[in-house]
Amino acid sequence: MDLYVNARFLPMTGEHDTFEAMLVGDDGTITFTGSLEQARDRAAQLRRTTSGSLAREIDCEGHCVMPGLIDPHSHFSGATQYFTAADLSDARSFDDVTRLLTDFARRRGWLTATDEAAPAHADDGVILIGVGLDDATLVEHRMPDRTVLDRVSATLPVVVNHVSGHNLACNTRMLQLAGIDADTPDPTGGRYLRDADGRPDGRCVEPPAMSPVFTYIQSHQRLDMHALVGDMQDLYASHGITTVQDGATTAHDVAAFAGIADHDGFRVDLVSYPMFGEDVDGVFREFARYDSATYHGGFRFGGRKLFMDGSPQARTAWLTEPYTPGPEGAGYRGHATVDLDAAYRFALAAFDEGHQLLCHCNGDAASDAYLDLVERALRESTNPHRHELRPVMVHCQFARRDQYERMRTLGVIPSIFVAHTWYWGDAHIVNMGMARASEISRVHDALDLGLPFTFHTDSPVIEPNLFESVWCAATRVTKAGVQLDPAQRVGIYDGLKAVTVNAAAQYGEQHRKGTLEVGKLADLAIVERNPLDCDVPEHSVSPDSADSPAALRNLQVLATIKAGRTIWRHS
Numbered sequence: 001m002d003l004y005v006n007a008r009f010l011p012m013t014g015e016h017d018t019f020e021a022m023l024v025g026d027d028g029t030i031t032f033t034g035s036l037e038q039a040r041d042r043a044a045q046l047r048r049t050t051s052g053s054l055a056r057e058i059d060c061e062g063h064c065v066m067p068g069l070i071d072p073h074s075h076f077s078g079a080t081q082y083f084t085a086a087d088l089s090d091a092r093s094f095d096d097v098t099r100l101l102t103d104f105a106r107r108r109g110w111l112t113a114t115d116e117a118a119p120a121h122a123d124d125g126v127i128l129i130g131v132g133l134d135d136a137t138l139v140e141h142r143m144p145d146r147t148v149l150d151r152v153s154a155t156l157p158v159v160v161n162h163v164s165g166h167n168l169a170c171n172t173r174m175l176q177l178a179g180i181d182a183d184t185p186d187p188t189g190g191r192y193l194r195d196a197d198g199r200p201d202g203r204c205v206e207p208p209a210m211s212p213v214f215t216y217i218q219s220h221q222r223l224d225m226h227a228l229v230g231d232m233q234d235l236y237a238s239h240g241i242t243t244v245q246d247g248a249t250t251a252h253d254v255a256a257f258a259g260i261a262d263h264d265g266f267r268v269d270l271v272s273y274p275m276f277g278e279d280v281d282g283v284f285r286e287f288a289r290y291d292s293a294t295y296h297g298g299f300r301f302g303g304r305k306l307f308m309d310g311s312p313q314a315r316t317a318w319l320t321e322p323y324t325p326g327p328e329g330a331g332y333r334g335h336a337t338v339d340l341d342a343a344y345r346f347a348l349a350a351f352d353e354g355h356q357l358l359c360h361c362n363g364d365a366a367s368d369a370y371l372d373l374v375e376r377a378l379r380e381s382t383n384p385h386r387h388e389l390r391p392v393m394v395h396c397q398f399a400r401r402d403q404y405e406r407m408r409t410l411g412v413i414p415s416i417f418v419a420h421t422w423y424w425g426d427a428h429i430v431n432m433g434m435a436r437a438s439e440i441s442r443v444h445d446a447l448d449l450g451l452p453f454t455f456h457t458d459s460p461v462i463e464p465n466l467f468e469s470v471w472c473a474a475t476r477v478t479k480a481g482v483q484l485d486p487a488q489r490v491g492i493y494d495g496l497k498a499v500t501v502n503a504a505a506q507y508g509e510q511h512r513k514g515t516l517e518v519g520k521l522a523d524l525a526i527v528e529r530n531p532l533d534c535d536v537p538e539h540s541v542s543p544d545s546a547d548s549p550a551a552l553r554n555l556q557v558l559a560t561i562k563a564g565r566t567i568w569r570h571s
Helices: 036-050 076-084 094-107 174-176 205-222 224-236 251-261 280-286 342-355 364-380 401-410 425-434 445-450 468-474 493-497 501-506 543-548
Strands: 002-005 019-025 030-034 056-059 064-067 128-133 158-162 167-170 190-193 198-205 241-249 269-274 300-301 304-309 356-361 392-395 413-416 524-527 557-562 567-570
Touching: 002 036, 019 036, 030 036, 030 167, 036 094, 076 128, 076 224, 076 241, 094 158, 158 174, 167 174, 167 205, 174 198, 174 205, 198 205, 224 241, 224 251, 224 501, 224 567, 241 251, 241 304, 241 524, 241 557, 251 269, 251 280, 251 300, 269 280, 269 304, 300 543, 304 342, 342 364, 356 364, 364 392, 364 401, 401 413, 401 445, 413 445, 413 501, 468 493
Parallel strands: 002 056, 128 158, 241 269, 269 300, 304 356, 356 392, 392 413
Antiparallel strands: 002 019, 019 030, 064 524, 158 167, 167 198, 190 198, 524 557, 557 567
């Protein structure tokens, strides 16, 4: 047994609720909360009646103990990029892109120091990948094409992923290996940008067009998930997260996750959502033991994942009103990235099977389409428990209040990518105009309507720092210091509920997670100070204050505990 003492407990059962001590049993659940004297008495009683171990007192040194954070949407498999790919987030020009890629490849021994065009290991599974590139920060204001990336290497395959995850760029060698040429048609929901001769120029827009590249990478890249999974879990746990999501799982990744679960197991809980475009039925059949509300080796399926559109910062979100004028021409509103009839069949299968449905919706037209198919599936499904399935709208960037009202009626949970305010608010102002950009991530509307909203990071799009998401919801300031609609702010406590109480409910695990209560798992985050003590000004926040050590987004996690066992500790 472990007795946690000398802490500021934030149980998330009420904004002002706290207690003096907490007892965790040998089974990893909370057995008592209350006064220190009562806790010690309870520990002694349990030892006498159960022949249990002597309680170990853990002095928390005045730090805050709160429920472990729950990730409502990210891509756990994508965390491999933090350890295997070149970070291009600081690039400000094509010259920066090529330099960072070349330096990374040289450090790995993939390029010789004297001949940049000659890889040290040609065609042996080496693929040079760059991540985190935001074309909005480049002086060229576009993604690099194959002529730019050919400067890095003509023989080593090179791929650069946009930070949004909704477009990429390849060099000529990668296009050849992926089988993309002048005769390759644009797939439904995707597009290959082309040069004057009609040949793909290396830029692939939206997942249907990116798929051949990812398929090649998955089958040829030398990537050992088993070797990386420890670092991947540490990344999440370092932010106090004890339950994580793989929000668009391929069949290949399911096999890897199952192998890990069957052997060493996961230290965190991992919830997986096989995605549209994969053989989802086949995955559920082959790995049926994980299609359960119970974790096996820390792994289970949560349901199915659907994509409806792209990203607003890449101007591929599907909107009801046009973007500001751009290269796409007047009246451009984006488009669906999926055939709507196929999307409905996928959704109906989820409802009939009793699976939770997650759907990526950034633009308000995408939100309309998703709510339409949910309403239709609820009407036509034969599953008597279909109204209990908690479908989720993921991102909700331009979801309107009337759509939140409709979500309430249909039982749809909005999972809001609220960090857009900070990371891409300025880009949205350029792409949509100030009035529309100011209304992104309408969190207060969701709160006002009583919706159990959650926040997510979409990692690896950004790091899985959910405290930063709460800070973004409480401030709504852009990197340039522009204040987006302050009426859509919410307080810190309501923001924390989004990544604890509400996130647990999104997974149907509210009876086991989300609060510090007797009978629940001892999933804990020990943080430097109580997040409720982090001041958020009532008026505009300067971007400089975001870097302050006192800012909520920089709150230091000291230790993360899963079911009573420490899985990460700050060194």
